Amino acid sequence: MNDFADALAKPSATKKALPEELWQALQSLLENRCTRASAVCQHHGSDESSYPSMLPDAVVFAHSTEEVAAIVKLCHHYAVPVIPYGAGSSLEGHILALHGGISLDLSQMNQIVAIHQEDLTATVQAGVTRKQINLEIKDSGLFFPVDPGADASLGGMAATRASGTNAVRYGTMRENVLALTVVTADGSIIKTGTRAKKSSAGYDLTRVFVGSEGTLGVITEVTVKLYPLPEAIAVAVCSFPSAFDAVNSVIQSIQMGIPLARVEFLDENSVRAINAYDKLSLPEKPLLLFEFHGSATGVKEQTELVQEIATSNGADHFEWASQPEQRSRLWAARHNAYFALLQLRPGASAITTDCCVPISRLAECIIETQLDCERHQILYSLIGHVGDGNFHVLMLIDPNNPIEVANAEGVNARMVSRAIAMDGTCTGEHGVGMHKMAFLIEEHGSAAIHMMRTLKQAFDPLNILNPGKMIAWDEA
Amino acid sequence: MNDFADALAKPSATKKALPEELWQALQSLLENRCTRASAVCQHHGSDESSYPSMLPDAVVFAHSTEEVAAIVKLCHHYAVPVIPYGAGSSLEGHILALHGGISLDLSQMNQIVAIHQEDLTATVQAGVTRKQINLEIKDSGLFFPVDPGADASLGGMAATRASGTNAVRYGTMRENVLALTVVTADGSIIKTGTRAKKSSAGYDLTRVFVGSEGTLGVITEVTVKLYPLPEAIAVAVCSFPSAFDAVNSVIQSIQMGIPLARVEFLDENSVRAINAYDKLSLPEKPLLLFEFHGSATGVKEQTELVQEIATSNGADHFEWASQPEQRSRLWAARHNAYFALLQLRPGASAITTDCCVPISRLAECIIETQLDCERHQILYSLIGHVGDGNFHVLMLIDPNNPIEVANAEGVNARMVSRAIAMDGTCTGEHGVGMHKMAFLIEEHGSAAIHMMRTLKQAFDPLNILNPGKMIAWDEA
Numbered sequence: 001m002n003d004f005a006d007a008l009a010k011p012s013a014t015k016k017a018l019p020e021e022l023w024q025a026l027q028s029l030l031e032n033r034c035t036r037a038s039a040v041c042q043h044h045g046s047d048e049s050s051y052p053s054m055l056p057d058a059v060v061f062a063h064s065t066e067e068v069a070a071i072v073k074l075c076h077h078y079a080v081p082v083i084p085y086g087a088g089s090s091l092e093g094h095i096l097a098l099h100g101g102i103s104l105d106l107s108q109m110n111q112i113v114a115i116h117q118e119d120l121t122a123t124v125q126a127g128v129t130r131k132q133i134n135l136e137i138k139d140s141g142l143f144f145p146v147d148p149g150a151d152a153s154l155g156g157m158a159a160t161r162a163s164g165t166n167a168v169r170y171g172t173m174r175e176n177v178l179a180l181t182v183v184t185a186d187g188s189i190i191k192t193g194t195r196a197k198k199s200s201a202g203y204d205l206t207r208v209f210v211g212s213e214g215t216l217g218v219i220t221e222v223t224v225k226l227y228p229l230p231e232a233i234a235v236a237v238c239s240f241p242s243a244f245d246a247v248n249s250v251i252q253s254i255q256m257g258i259p260l261a262r263v264e265f266l267d268e269n270s271v272r273a274i275n276a277y278d279k280l281s282l283p284e285k286p287l288l289l290f291e292f293h294g295s296a297t298g299v300k301e302q303t304e305l306v307q308e309i310a311t312s313n314g315a316d317h318f319e320w321a322s323q324p325e326q327r328s329r330l331w332a333a334r335h336n337a338y339f340a341l342l343q344l345r346p347g348a349s350a351i352t353t354d355c356c357v358p359i360s361r362l363a364e365c366i367i368e369t370q371l372d373c374e375r376h377q378i379l380y381s382l383i384g385h386v387g388d389g390n391f392h393v394l395m396l397i398d399p400n401n402p403i404e405v406a407n408a409e410g411v412n413a414r415m416v417s418r419a420i421a422m423d424g425t426c427t428g429e430h431g432v433g434m435h436k437m438a439f440l441i442e443e444h445g446s447a448a449i450h451m452m453r454t455l456k457q458a459f460d461p462l463n464i465l466n467p468g469k470m471i472a473w474d475e476a
Numbered sequence: 477m478n479d480f481a482d483a484l485a486k487p488s489a490t491k492k493a494l495p496e497e498l499w500q501a502l503q504s505l506l507e508n509r510c511t512r513a514s515a516v517c518q519h520h521g522s523d524e525s526s527y528p529s530m531l532p533d534a535v536v537f538a539h540s541t542e543e544v545a546a547i548v549k550l551c552h553h554y555a556v557p558v559i560p561y562g563a564g565s566s567l568e569g570h571i572l573a574l575h576g577g578i579s580l581d582l583s584q585m586n587q588i589v590a591i592h593q594e595d596l597t598a599t600v601q602a603g604v605t606r607k608q609i610n611l612e613i614k615d616s617g618l619f620f621p622v623d624p625g626a627d628a629s630l631g632g633m634a635a636t637r638a639s640g641t642n643a644v645r646y647g648t649m650r651e652n653v654l655a656l657t658v659v660t661a662d663g664s665i666i667k668t669g670t671r672a673k674k675s676s677a678g679y680d681l682t683r684v685f686v687g688s689e690g691t692l693g694v695i696t697e698v699t700v701k702l703y704p705l706p707e708a709i710a711v712a713v714c715s716f717p718s719a720f721d722a723v724n725s726v727i728q729s730i731q732m733g734i735p736l737a738r739v740e741f742l743d744e745n746s747v748r749a750i751n752a753y754d755k756l757s758l759p760e761k762p763l764l765l766f767e768f769h770g771s772a773t774g775v776k777e778q779t780e781l782v783q784e785i786a787t788s789n790g791a792d793h794f795e796w797a798s799q800p801e802q803r804s805r806l807w808a809a810r811h812n813a814y815f816a817l818l819q820l821r822p823g824a825s826a827i828t829t830d831c832c833v834p835i836s837r838l839a840e841c842i843i844e845t846q847l848d849c850e851r852h853q854i855l856y857s858l859i860g861h862v863g864d865g866n867f868h869v870l871m872l873i874d875p876n877n878p879i880e881v882a883n884a885e886g887v888n889a890r891m892v893s894r895a896i897a898m899d900g901t902c903t904g905e906h907g908v909g910m911h912k913m914a915f916l917i918e919e920h921g922s923a924a925i926h927m928m929r930t931l932k933q934a935f936d937p938l939n940i941l942n943p944g945k946m947i948a949w950d951e952a
Contacts, residue, residue: 118727118836141731161676172674174683175651190924196832197864198648199901200637200687201908202916202946203928207650207683211676228733251594255617257704259735298774356672360594388673425675432677440678448666451935452679458934459927470678 015100018057022078026060026102029070033061033108044083044103047090048150049435050349050399054096056083056103063108065181065189065220072218072464073187075102079462084214086156087129089148091352092433094160094213098468104218106155112136113221121178121195123223126155133224142226145170148429149335154222160431161211165262165334168387169293170227172429177210181221185460195223208455213431214466216459230261230293234303235327238290238310239283239317243267243370246286247363249306249313250386254359256309258302262291265384265391267370269344270337273381277340278333283317288386289334291327334383341381341394348379348396351408353435355419356390356428365422366391369415376407390428417442432470440471450475491576494533498554502536502578505546509537509584520559520579523566524626525911526825526875530572532559532579539584541657541665541696548694548940549663551578555938560690562632563605565624567828568909570636570689574944580694582631588612589697597654597671599699602631609700618702621646624905625811630698636907637687641738641810644863645769646703648905653686657697661936671699684931689907690942692935706737706769710779711803714766714786715759715793719743719846722762723839725782725789726862730835732785734778738767741860741867743846745820746813749857753816754809759793764862765810767803810859817857817870824855824872827884829911831895832866832904841898842867845891852883866904893918908946916947926951 018036026034035041036058045055057080062068075082081101088095097103109125110132116122117140124133129151133144146157147164156162158180163172170176179193182205192205209217240246243265250263266274266287275282288310292302307318321327333340342350357365366382373380373395384391395411397404416426416439426432426439441449452471459465463473494512502510511517512534521531538544551558557577564571573579585601586608592598593616600609605627609620622633623640632638634656639648646652655669658681668681685693716722719741726739742750742763751758764786768778783794797803809816818826833841842858849856849871860867871887873880892902892915902908902915917925928947935941939949 116834116836118731119834120730121834161674161680163674167674171651174674174680175647184923184927188923188926190927191921192924194896194901194919195834195899196866196895196901196904197835198637198639198643198650198832198866198904200903200905201901201912201919202687202925203692203931204637204650204683204687205920205924205927207680208931211678211680216679228731230733254596255594255704257706295774295777297777298771301771301773356674358592358595358597358671359673360592390672390674419672420670423671425670425672425677427676428672428674429676436677443670443677444681445667447660447664448668448681449678450664451660451666451681454934455679455684455931458930 018080018100019078022074022080023058025074026058026071030060030067035059044085044088044095044105045097047088047093047095049091049093050351051093051096054098056097057100059103059105061105061108065183068104068183068218068220069187069189071102071104072183072185075464076186076462079464081464081467082218083466084155084159084218086127086153087150089150089152089156090160090433091430092435094431094433094469096434098434106220107153109220115140116195117142119195120226121223122226123221124154126220126222127153129153130157137226141229143229144224144226146173146176149338154224155219158210158219158222159212159214161429163385163429165264165385167385168263169259169261173210174207176225177206177222178225179223180206180209180219182209182217182219184217185462185465213433213470215456215470216465232294232296232299233327234292234299235321235330236290236303237282237319237321237330238288238315239285240288241285241314243286243366244363245313246288247366247386249288249310249315251359252309253306254387256305258305259294260290260387261293263387264289264334265386266337267382270341270381270383273340273344274333274337277336277343280333289330337381337383338394341396345379345396349399351395351397351412352392353412353415354390354392354428354430355415355424355426356388357419357422357424359389361422361424362386362389365418368418369393369411372411372414376411378407378411388428389424434469437470437472494556494576495554498550498556499534501550502534502547506536506543511535520561520564520571520581521573523564523569523571525567525569526827527569527572530574532573533576535579535581537581537584541659544580544659544694544696545663545665547578547580548659548661551940552662552938555940557940557943558694559942560631560635560694562603562629563626565626565628565632566636566909567906568911570907570909570945572910574910582696583629585696591616592671593618595671596702597699598702599697600630602696602698603629605629606633613702617705619705620700620702622649622652625814630700631695634686634695634698635688635690637905639861639905641740641861643861644739645735645737649686650683652701653682653698654701655699656682656685656695658685658693658695660693661938661941689909689946691932691946692941708770708772708775709803710768710775711797711806712766712779713758713795713806714764714791715761716764717761717790719762719842720839721789722764723842723862725764725786725791727835728785729782730863732781734781735770736766736863737769739863740765740810741862742813743858746817746857746859749816749820750809750813753812753819756809765806813857813859814870817872821855821872825875827871827873827888828868828906829888829891830866830868830904830906831891831900831902832864833895833898833900835865837898837900838862838865841894841900844894845869845887848887848890852887854883854887864904865900910945913946913948
């Protein structure tokens with residue numbers, strides 16, 4: 001945590017004034033699509049986390065890959081930081097302008113480039129959001145499954161290796177990106193792949209950039225896989241005596257090869273919050289929210305098997321939602337859980353974190369983390385994409401109370417150490433940003449971090465691409 | 477093709493003698509597990525391709541990651557090439573010792589490190605083969621699906637991003653490797669990931685090394701995903717009037733979301749060859765070999781749908797193999813296709829190649845490639861993992877007849893250009909090795925190749941790791 005604390009303490013130490021020549025060049029390139037207006041800089045220097053704003057010196061709005069290349073080339077020439085900005089929905093400080101520089105807003109790059117229905121692929125500009133792409137293809141019988149909570153941009157989702165509730169069946173951005181168009185640190189434009197479903201032709205540049213959080217290049221176009229809409233969908237909610245019983249039901253279902261489309265765990269606190277917020281009356285006990293995709297008979301078979309497994313693990317409430325509106329209501333409640341929780345303590349901020357462990361260790365990791373929150377009297381909720389071994393903790397704190405902040409960060413640090421000790425990872429889907437940099441060495445070891453740093457320094461020798469994120473420039 | 481031709485013409489131009497001090501150091505480290513015996517060097521300087529041997533100066537057999545690290549450290553000190561060697565089943569010249577040096581044989585690193593049944597993961601040493609791992613877990617109810625034709629080692633499969641017949645359902649090594657232990661160019665040992673199913677923690681070093689063909693590091697351990705054995709399996713063969721009809725059936729099945737476990741295309745020549753070799757009597761027409769996995773009712777449903785689709789595309793022969801021995805016989809025939817074809821022209825060599833295109837372009841790519849072979853009177857067969865858009869051409873030639881060699885290489889070059897023009901790739905699963913280096917620029921463009929070269933030079937500054945493969949060291 002020291003890096004982050006240090007950065008907060010002296011954000012301006014390495015911040016240089018924006019060169020006037022660069023500003024002039026940006027203006028002649030983009031005209032009214034660049035600004036130093038403080039409201040815009042304020043907006044682009046804040047994310048969805050509870051961290052204080054760190055403002056860029058200017059914000060530019062690009063409309064094409066070529067414009068992005070021209071902008072990066074200019075910033076490269078003047079050695080000024082470039083921070084790619086999509087929907088601004090980061091939870092870990094990814095888009096904060098730690099060293100000032102240019103916030104490169106890609107949200108107006110929101111064109112669908114091509115839908116290849118027959119090949120189940122789509123190519124979109126980086127600013128297209130996950131809801132937008134699904135709206136565009138809704139009559140094609142296809143859908144794009146990756147769904148982080150926010151309506152994030154596909155460029156941002158690729159950059160943070162995002163996932164969400166469907167990942168247990170359909171994978172994360174790691175599995176669903178086929179190719180990217182990327183502007184590299186010197187302003188060159190590269191394509192990292194083709195639309196072929198698989199390839200052994202060269203280094204996997206696609207996955208070098210997926211999850212690189214804007215620190216190796218600026219993603220301007222994304223080619224993703226699409227999937228046929230399932231013939232039948234069923235949703236079930238199911239309550240358990242304990243988190244342990246709920247997680248065991250999931251493990252057993254996965255071991256039997258049941259192709260769960262979604263399986264979300266909500267702890268008692270989450271259920272209480274969404275009951276209040278969404279006017280539901282779910283039993284206030286650990287709960288699983290299942291979704292099944294397949295043919296009508298396939299879905300029936302899956303649901304029967306899962307109900308049997310859940311019952312054998314003590315489930316005492318099993319409710320089906322087969323009508324689309326019931327289903328939507330439950331999933332909306334799940335997606336609103338963050339806002340629902342905020343209502344439990346008006347005026348509080350949420351510190352959020354996530355980790356991911358092998359599923360055999362999940363119940364243990366969840367329960368120990370809950371006990372830790374309770375020991376520190378933190379108002380929290382815990383929600384998990386449990387089929388993947390991934391869970392989130394949201395802690396409601398008064399950001400002006402240093403004891404509460406320290407307690408929450410302590411829970412986070414211990415949860416991460418616990419996950420790593422279980423052969424898991426410090427973040428399953430939120431990314432590193434600034435908040436988890438200190439944990440990377442604990443997870444990967446110094447030799448692997450050295451290779452990551454080697455990659456960063458080779459791809460961005462002037463350290464202009466989202467500097468100060470993901471990995472410290474110098475060896476510790 | 478010029479790089480490869482040049483390399484063949486002057487392989488010894490850059491070859492230095494093995495330093496005697498290095499040889500002494502290797503001997504004291506490994507005792508009788510290092511040799512300069514010409515028969516062993518000959519064996520390690522040849523692969524399954526038709527290319528002439530290129531011999532290493534010495535062969536060493538490692539037993540542990542620590543030994544590999546010590547060997548690489550020595551080679552780094554003396555700037556001597558290190559060529560990782562698994563099962564030697566490369567088809568593209570990956571393990572040829574173009575610049576001499578040390579062949580680092582990992583086949584004796586064949587220990588299972590850990591099976592985590594509950595988590596569906598296995599960690600093995602790099603020399604464990606795909607058949608060995610499946611034998612080890614056969615009583616667990618799990619299996620490992622990636623199946624290139626040869627009984628390759630998992631280290632080699634990771635290094636070439638291998639796939640095979642199950643990839644359409646279960647993915648390739650890209651999707652199935654969770655983590656690697658790698659020895660880097662200076663002899664450091666890194667772990668590239670954890671056993672968590674997903675992670676957003678740092679650059680994806682796992683996928684930097686998957687498919688890097690020994691040019692960025694030496695893979696010594698591999699952690700892979702396992703899958704529950706399906707409750708029911710069914711196999712069907714089905715003949716079509718044309719390749720076009722066969723491929724259309726596959727596209728339509730995939731668009732309907734039918735989760736085909738395997739779908740192999742065999743052209744008339746392949747069917748003729750396996751009929752003769754395996755004493756089968758399949759109709760000598762374009763053929764699809766399907767496999768379905770699922771519950772009993774799920775498999776029944778899938779097979780009925782596929783039969784309906786195939787019939788609507790003119791299939792005139794549909795045969796079920798529901799007994800394990802019938803199934804095994806058909807798959808054995810498929811896996812023997814390479815050897816079956818060799819019988820059609822005793823004494824000939826096979827030049828093999830593969831490419832991969834978006835499935836909507838597959839029929840066109842297959843048919844044009846067949847016509848090209850016929851135009852040049854080449855005895856060939858064409859077999860495809862068609863659900864992925866991937867196919868192989870095997871051409872039987874007299875290696876001493878330069879016209880036949882040139883004709884076959886011409887077919888290969890035109891097939892690759894055709895695939896790239898269709899937004900496909902020059903190799904779906906065989907890898908680059910030496911044979912496809914010249915096509916990488918055509919596929920990726922010079923700016924992307926520059927980034928690949930940047931990666932290689934950063935990770936292996938002395939160019940000791942499998943030098944002369946994948947990507948030329950200097951800009952053209």
